Amino acid sequence: MGGGGGFDLKGLARARHQQGGGCPFSALVKGDAPTTSSGNGKVVARRGSERRRPPGPPGGAFGREALRVVASLTLDGVPKTTLKLAQEYGDAIAFENPVGLGDAAGWTFLSSPDDIEHVSASNCNNYRERFLPDSYAFATDGKGILATGGEYNRRHRSLCQPSFQKKSLLASFADVVTESTEGLKRQWEESAASCSGVDGVAIDLPLHMQRLTLDIIGSVAFSHDFGQVAECGRExxxxxxxxxxxxxxxxxxxxxxLAEVFVTPMPILRVLEAIRYPSVTKLRSSLGTIHSEMRTIIEGRRAEYESGTNHTDDLLDSLMRARDENGDPLTTQELFEDVHDIMGAGHETTATTLSALIYSITRHKHVMMKIKEELGRVLGGRVPTFEDLNELEYTEMVVKEVLRLYPSIPIFPRVAAGDDYLPSGYYVPKGEVVFMSSYAMGRLDRLWEDPEVFDPERFAPEMEAKRHRYAFVPFGAGPRMCLGAKFAMLSLKLVTATLLQGDFDLEVCSPTDAVLDIDWDITMNFKKTNGIKVALR
Known part of the structure; x- marks a missing residue:
């Protein structure tokens, strides 16, 4: 489909992808702006040249098309809207949003691997600050790793990051993952064995995955057993x-x-809170429950740590021992905020991805067969370990294909600290919010052949070697990439390898779609699809 000004942006982007280098809009840039090398092999418009903006909905901020986009953002979510815009206008889209922008100058949506690399890596210093909607700042009071920027965020990321990078800690985390998953596998086996009916036992897959990941993250984060896997058996x-x-x-x-008030500006949120609007009341109430349970656990562990009565090799212990460059530890409040963010992000996103993963494997029997063949060859029926991960090559290909279609982080927005020019030749003004969409990139036919088809072979080593390294960024990219990306991949592979060795068969009851229709906000969920029902036989 053509882009702005009569140019075939989609054709140009496809040509760039096939050539494997250069600027996808070089034909446009050569005609109207001086160019120069950015130092990383990309061609960008030189400062002082014409400030050419990306195409986008016509009519200005309050035009009919802009309001149509706002409706889509509200009803369909940002990820699906970015895909629609990328299909209609090309790899870069400028949008004057009339609502929910705060101090931002405007929005730019990106789905070109070259532009993603520029913003998240090669020129990341200009895009250090993450943009989050007012609703998220309202919910978190602007605290924690996810909601902050600047020196506060840098300090906290530097203190938390080693816990997700050290091989010894990851190995111990892997043992927790397999132990909890073995417990769920036994529950499933017992239930399947006790059922005499041909239809088997129907389970709510997302609920079981939520319970599993809550037990995992509880043990990994602060050695606490929430007892939720056992609840699956009782149910x-x-x-x-x-x-x-x-x-x-x-x-x-x-x-x-949060999804219900996602694009609501802060002043309106304050009014809604004052009049006890149901969504805002539910937001505050649910946060109160989360905070109460977690604060009790963390304060108890902090007291044990300071008295020297207990030592456990978990995330909280690692954070309590961490010191910044000045030798200062995290306060109890800071510990709470950081663990709250890590737990919230690690629990919900991993659970929904696991649900999509088990669903996709169960829907595609040839994929399940190949995974089981690999598991039999590598594991021979034993419990997988951290050392087995590199040997589970096909399992990793399947996990990556699921993350292409259902990325854990579907969008990662940044704020431009200064004026900039993208490799595509477009100008980004200071204060602009730049939305990079792993969801849109995973479903564009200019990046993937038959993108709606589930095909793990896309991630065979020889195929990955040909692909732009920033064409697949399910956990974001650059200095603000998801802290727990390694742990997430570890968990997804180990849970899959453990459950698929269970003595039961899996069949999808509902939905029956080849590709899941997921509800998207900051992450993905199954609210509108009524979950995923799977039968154990």
Missing amino acids: MRGEKSERPSTLVQAVNHFGEA
Whole structure:
């Protein structure tokens, strides 16, 4: 489809992708702006040249097309809207949004690997600050790793990052993942064995994955057992709950409420809070539950640490021992905020990705067969370990294909600290919010052949070697890439390898779509699709 000014932007972008180098809009740049090398092999417009903006919806901020985009942002979510815009206008889109911008000059949506590399890596100093909507700052009071920038964020990331990079810690985390997953596998096996009906036992897959990941992150983060895997067994046996999933419900309610007010400006949020608007009330109530449960755990562990009565090799212990360049530790409040962010991000995103992963494998029997063949060859029926991860090559290909279609971080917005020119030749003014969309990139036919088809072979080593390294960024990219990306990949592979060795068969009950219709806000969820039902036989 053509872009602005009568040029075929899609054709130009495809030509760039096929050539493997240069600027996708070089034909345009040569005609109207002086160019220079950026130092990384890319061709960009030189400062002082014509400030050419990307194409976008006509009519200005309050034109009909802009309002149509706002409606799409509200109803469909930012990720799906970025895909629609990329398909209509090309790899870079300028948009004057009439609502929810705060101090931002405007929005630019990007889906070109070259532009993504420029913003997130080669010129990342100009895009250090993350943009989050007012609703997120309202919910978090602007604290924690996810909601902050500047020196505060740099200090906290530097203190937290070693916990997700050290091989010894990752190996111990891997043991926690397999131990918890073995527990769920046994629950599934017992339930399948006790069922005499041909239809098997239907389970709510996202709920089971949420419970599993809550137990995993609870053990990894602060050696706390939430007892949620055991609850899966009680539920399937029709027994009364012993440990109601209060925290799971609170996390779900928080995500639902946040999505409902996602693009609402701060002044309106304050008014809605004052009049006790249901979504805002639910947001505050769910946060209160989450904070109460976690604060009790963290304060107890802090007291044990300071008295020397307990030592555990978990994330919280690592953070309590961490010191910044001045030798200062994190305060109890800072510990709470950071662990809250890490737990929230690691629990919900991993659970939804696991749900999409198990669904996709179950829907594609040839993929399941190949994974099981690999597991039999590498593991021979034993529990997978950290050392086995590199041998599970096909399993990793499947995980990556799921992340292409259902990325953990579908968008990662940044704010331009100063004027800039992209490799595509377009000008980005100071204060602009730049949205990079891993969701859109994963579904564009100019980057992937038959993008709606589930095909793990796309990630065979020889195929990956031909691909732009920034064409696949499911965890974001650059200095503000997801801290837990390694742990997330580790978890996804180990859970898959453990569950697929279970003595049961899996069949999808609903939905029956080849590609899941997921509800997107900051992350992905299954609110509108009524979950995923899978039968154990």
